[in-house]
Amino acid sequence: MDLPILKQGQKRVVIIGAGFGGIRLAQRLSPKLFQVILIDRNNYHQFQPLLYQVATSGLEPSSISFPLRKIFQDNKNVFIRIAEAQKIDRESQLVHTSIGDIPYDYLVLAQGATTNYFNNMRIQEHAYPMKSVSESLLLRNTLLQNYEKSLIAQTNEEKEALLNVVIVGGGPTGVELAGAIAEMKKNILPKDYSEINFKQMKICLIEASPRLLGALSEKSAERVRNYLTKLDVEVLTDTSVIDYDGTTVVLNNGDKLVSNCLIWAAGVKGFSFEGMPEQVQAPNGRLKVNGFNQLEGNENIFVIGDAAIMSSPSLPKGHPQVAPVAIQQATLLAKNLECIVKSQPMESFEYHDKGSMATVGRNKAVAEIGKIRLTGFFAWLTWMAVHLMSIIGVKNRLVVLLNWMWQYFTYDQSLRLIIKAEEKKIAGNTSKNTAGMPV
């Protein structure tokens, strides 16, 4: 493949994945020392913490997606290729991609994590994941289409299955989704569908462990449970889903729920590429790295963020798979790569945990930042401020803020659109619109 020629003294760093880690690293690498090839299957960075608002018609995809080429317009050493990485040839130092081979001096794997169905293929086939903008749009379209379908359902059981929503996973994603859907049910849906009795609609949040929000204190988790219960969400803890056929949800206690929309937010796992040695792969799919995020036994390959597991005696399960870890690792790796080419010693990673938070909806949230614990309105404001500041692009921040204010005062978003791009199906032609892969 045509790649720009390396300038004198430059090494080529190939980064796979334009998530929080990949973007930060590409921004921080010295233009003098490094040419950066950033590979992603999408031409945009997605702000995952707000995906649930895309799924619930609260925000547009464009508000939380940012074109990679726009982010790097001023970084003359960063080159973008929209491609799917397939195989790593460590011997020849090549990444095989869907658009050709890309040689590297240093390779950084920042591909993130994917939905973990814990090997239950039936659930994987029928449940809705929510790890990308595309998946969130599918979920939005499904929720809206199900209400339309319920209008013409023949039986009461069919109607209930179309209205009910079951969310699996009591982490921030599950909690925030449950809250947003409950607010839709309360404030918007009865106005949109005067023909439907929304008292029939049940929202159920299922968590396998004894309580919600494992990363927060028990007190905050209890508060969130109360918020959800008040919004009429049924919260089942110590419960797991063992089967799902698209309509009937079977729980481990033998109970059954009926829903055409099971949202799976129960866990993530790492994923890797062909050509990675077996001994570096942890059971949950993450790749084992040392304290410098260096892949075990491979000096010029690094893994950061959700895809990496940096375990230590004090931290046998590695760091949590959250954005701040990826960003902090990327920031340090930019320095460490410079140390390598300058033959200076590297610095090892230490995570600075800034806290955790989750929102249930209007005026309802919990936040724990260091020793400070907030609930209710102030936690909700903090949650909004932190998320707004983390979004890339001044205009995106403005648009999200405008949307939130609009929603706050009018209780109504008007983004309930079932839109998808037309597809052009031409035999033997490449113009088919695929989800980001241009070839």
Next chain:
Amino acid sequence: MDLPILKQGQKRVVIIGAGFGGIRLAQRLSPKLFQVILIDRNNYHQFQPLLYQVATSGLEPSSISFPLRKIFQDNKNVFIRIAEAQKIDRESQLVHTSIGDIPYDYLVLAQGATTNYFNNMRIQEHAYPMKSVSESLLLRNTLLQNYEKSLIAQTNEEKEALLNVVIVGGGPTGVELAGAIAEMKKNILPKDYSEINFKQMKICLIEASPRLLGALSEKSAERVRNYLTKLDVEVLTDTSVIDYDGTTVVLNNGDKLVSNCLIWAAGVKGFSFEGMPEQVQAPNGRLKVNGFNQLEGNENIFVIGDAAIMSSPSLPKGHPQVAPVAIQQATLLAKNLECIVKSQPMESFEYHDKGSMATVGRNKAVAEIGKIRLTGFFAWLTWMAVHLMSIIGVKNRLVVLLNWMWQYFTYDQSLRLIIKAEEKKIAGNTSKNTAGMPV
């Protein structure tokens, strides 16, 4: 199908199509006298005049799409069904749709028009139309993917075909598209793709008649041609496309152009449903109506807007297929339907032409309103004001205005995202995400 029971004294009006005409009519029909069933294949109204800005990454689909259920939240007599109308059974007064049969007392066809390829199947197969939000998104994705592909093209010919854009049709749509793509080429693309030489990219606008913008004066058309030429758009009048295979555009003068993206804005035609008598169908697919928009020979069926042709000796080709005609016919039909049930005489339609306008881009437009002719900056401001006021929803107006201001001052939109909703492919399950049809 389950439909709400008619209240005493109510007749049921079934409207097919939620475009400018259908929406206006549904809003104006008296709740006392009429129950309205509004059928559309999408759950939103689309503001067609700005589709070209969606296609060129200037606006989001949601800015020019408005959920039908939101529009009619306060109209208690209007009921919405997302469905595809298939056949009209005039004898039994039934509309057969993809979700079941709907009986009517009065039927109003407001389905609009579709792209007219003038029976050239090869062009239809390979060209890109732009008559809906979905098609505009396909066009946007195609344009962006073609730049990505050009980065990895093997030959110079391949590269040129990927960069060049050919637009067929010199009406407002073609002119506005050509201007918007030319501005992208000038202001945005070189910053996004430092590796591509955009001097290689050609934009060509082709019109079969001797001049652009047939609805405007010769002087305005000439001005627009100058604007386009200054923006480096090649304008070919008296020229038509006779063949296209996805790469080579063959012109009627024998010349050939090379482009992977041919946009077809050369004409529209009416379309109808099974069960309509042959004698009411005009050659261009429109349905023949009398001065009350009544389908010839069918007292309780009406056709309004682009789908209708109301010809008279002074107007043998009927009215132009533009939004104001549809809106004015809908407004009058609301009154006339009331006249019918009250056994009063109907009023016949007379079109009040408020003028025409087209914009080429920043500070460049022409407008003719009555005897007033504007060009340049003032025409451009007028164009923006008229379009802003016509968009449904205060928030949509705000968002569009914010986008336009942002674009004006920064020259950069940051909406260049190749996004499509994921699809869930489950054998035997109905949860597949289709373009609006929930069943």
